[in-house]
Amino acid sequence: MDSTSPIAGPPDTAVPGLARVGRASLQTRVYDELTRSLTHGAFAAGQVLRMQALADTMGVSIMPVREALGRLATERALEIMPNRSARVPLITEERLTDLARARCLVEGELVRMAVPRLTPEDWAVLRAQTAECETAFNRLDEEHASQTSQLNHQFHFTIYGAAGSDVLLPIVRSLWMQSGPCVRASAIIYGRNPSLTAVHHHWALIEALEARDAEAAVRALHADITQSFALIREDMRKAAGDG
CATH class of the missing domain: 1.20.120.530 (GntR ligand-binding domain-like)
Known part of the structure; x- marks a missing residue:
């Protein structure tokens, strides 16, 4: 499967605060959508974001989600966790x-x-x-x-x-x-x-x-x-x- 091709069918698990994204420049669009949601407080501190749930919600494959999460982790907006997931940093x-x-x-x-x-x-x-x-x-x-x-x-x-x-x-x-x-x-x-x-x-x-x-x-x-x-x-x- 093409890593940037959208997945057919409705999402199995919807993640509140996210919208579906289109085909063009999927990596950028996924990153932009996650950035928008993070900036506006759509996710709670400590919330675990699972790659598959994110991919299903936005209608994309795992690859652009993984790349976006990695980029967000380098920007200290997320923390990469085991088992294909990321966590919103805790508030201290x-x-x-x-x-x-x-x-x-x-x-x-x-x-x-x-x-x-x-x-x-x-x-x-x-x-x-x-x-x-x-x-x-x-x-x-x-x-x-x-x-x-x-x-x-x-x-x-x-x-x-x-x-x-x-x-x-x-x-x-x-x-x-x-x-x-x-x-x-x-x-x-x-x-x-x-x-x-x-x-x-x-x-x-x-x-x-x-x-x-x-x-x-x-x-x-x-x-x-x-x-x-x-x-x-x-x-x-x-x-x-x-x-």
Whole structure:
């Protein structure tokens, strides 16, 4: 069988959070679909992903799935396990601290670079994205948790794309992919606490961008990034105390 040919028939085991992929450039399409799912928190920390189930869900053979998982493992987004499977990394305090530090450094620099390049049209887009995200937060459930993740991603990458850095942008995409389990964990926390929202940091960031105040923009960004990580850390410590 051609390693890139799709498998006929319906999948035996469907994996939530994934869509089927087409024939063209299967290795790339499988990688892109897994990256999208990881970035938006479709998989829980510690979740085991079996190659056959992934292949069946996406309608492809094992080979492109194996290659995509290997690539994701080198990017620290997954861990290769025995028996044709991979695992989403566990969330630890050390990993939270490391990810938060890296994201603040890289994304902060992208914000500084974007400040003089953003236009009034960009600011209008950012305001519309934030308003839509705020609406989704106000009715947070499983469906809208995914929507808030996608809107949050669009908001940030509207800014980062304006920075014009071909070097830093792939790095921040990798960091967001590694942060996927944290996105999922924070969505659960936000869902349990309706009074919590990260959107106010977005409004502060927009105001700083419109004022061309790079340092204020970076401060708002750091507050936005660290809030979710702090909530997860606090939740983990409470859970450990209850145990």
